[in-house]
Amino acid sequence: MRLLEQLVSRFENRSAVIGIVGLGYVGLPLALRYAYAGFKVIGFDVDHDKVRRLNDGDSYIEHITTKSIREASERGFEATAEFSRAAEPDALIICVPTPLNAYREPDLSFILNTADTLVPHMRIGQVLSLESTTYPGTTEEELKPRIEARGFKIGEEVFLVFSPEREDPGNPKFNTRSIPKVCGGVTPACREAGVALYSAAVDKVVPVSSTRAAELTKLLENIHRSVNIGLVNEMKIIADRMGIDIYEVIHAAASKPFGFTAYYPSAGVGGHCIPIDPFYLTWKARQYGLHTRFIELAGEINNDMPHWVVNKVTGALNEHGRSVKGSRILVLGVAYKKNVDDTRESPSVKLMELLREKGAHIDYSDPHVPVFPKMREHHFDLESVRLTPETLGSYDLVLLATDHSAFDYELIQKRARLIVDTRGVYLERLPNVIKS
Structure with missing residues (x-):
């Protein structure tokens, strides 16, 4: 000793x-x-x-x-x-x-x-x-x-x-x-x-x-977030089908001073933790003969959200007489979360790939990521587009994927022809904004 x-x-x-x-x-x-x-x-x-x-x-x-x-x-x-x-x-x-x-x-x-x-x-x-x-x-x-x-x-x-x-x-x-x-x-x-x-x-x-208790503590923290994000993402899909604004519902529920914690929907989950860590436990649990159904279901819902958003983009363009193929789409925010420069596992990148596969011409704007980074599984030879009235108006659709504070949302709303908002930035009903 x-x-x-x-x-x-x-x-x-x-x-x-x-x-x-x-x-x-x-x-x-x-x-x-x-x-x-x-x-x-x-x-x-x-x-x-x-x-x-x-x-x-x-x-x-x-x-x-x-x-x-x-x-x-x-x-x-x-x-x-x-x-x-x-x-x-x-x-x-x-x-x-x-x-x-x-x-x-x-x-x-x-x-x-x-x-x-x-x-x-x-x-x-x-x-x-x-x-x-x-x-x-x-x-x-x-x-x-x-x-x-x-x-x-x-x-x-x-x-x-x-x-x-x-x-x-x-x-x-x-x-x-x-x-x-x-x-x-x-x-x-x-x-x-x-x-x-x-x-x-x-x-x-x-x-x-023990080290095992410490290891499981970290997984519990991130699985807690993953499951609750999966829940609210599923609620978003239900609310959308029913014609209800999920953000209005969340804000109202958050007024309850006990028994409720507000989680907000998005285009998916990103970063080095939430999309990955739950699967570390599901893998280990199988060695004990256990199937983590609840955890895996949340992961499936979160992983499917980019596809759901792309369907919303497709529908929004169709309503305005445009197809995804050949459309010019500007993605706002490629970082996985607000006000950071980290693009690891970002759902924005998945959105860009899915839209590119459908024939769209993709650009992005992110003040925290001036040049699209080198990534093992994703490649875009792009630089961040500076947001001006002219550039915003030149796109068929603006897809708000990450709600950075540096974005001028009033300018975006005034100048963009069509906006799909995945972050609930625009709470009011606006003619050119589709909530996703």
Whole structure:
């Protein structure tokens, strides 16, 4: 226990070195937070361009300022692609993607490749924390054997924990410091080390009994959102068929001070969590002979929403004597949520592909995404269109997919010939607005 006490003391007096592995939307804010908390921080990433930009004091994520990168660098933050330096930090925190494969099964390749790269360089006295969202059992079944194969005793020489990431880009109410951190360890000593690690940088740490409990906690959080979004998306379809404005209904229901939480419909779900994480649990549950019908149904509804929106676009154009084929359509917002530059799993991109397949000429406007990004499964050689009265009027239809605050909605309504609104921006009945 002497080793544990020394490690906890180093976290408490800020003499520990923190290693963040994966400098994306989760890892980079965490690295900056530890730097501001007074720690020397080493950020690891396989992307040499990211490493270069960070060491030059530049940011590649919109809501993270160049100023914050430079201030962190002055406090001792540095980025590197040299994973052989993994022995230097007292804590290694893994923040890498966990996507699905083509069969909607968990793809742990990023976690496993990272672990296989780090473990040969680990030393006695380190904490290894996994933050990537995954199914219950990953930390113990995949990381623990790799560490033990090096001859380390978990809970005595090396401390292994799981602490799920909780980032909400674009939400000014919460940041890395203020969002409570759940933490579970493989052993009680591991948990103590993990709690000490995170208590030094965040305001509140919530210990749980095991890494499996921590892993399931993250899945429950995101499945809760997925299921409720699926519910309200289905309600939208029903309300539309009945000629009822679903947004009016939601606003009225939200006046109830108890027993109701407002969720809002959309063209689908996006980001690195909601479209993916539920399927991690459904996959794992099958190993226990369980079929997660409720969770999978919500996923099916959410995944089908882009097709429903395209049908609304088709109907709207038909009513105005136009077909989708040959029409010029402008999609507003390609980021997956409001006021961010993250396009991962964005339903807007799916809408663009479906409409292009039907023969439409597609453009987009998004002040947060000036150039359509390189994506593994999607390709558009496009740049964001600047919204002017002339450009808006040149399109047969404007499809409002992501409701960024920067859009001039009054100008859009006045100048667009036809609008399909998937976000309930226009609450009043307007002649050129179709709610979807």
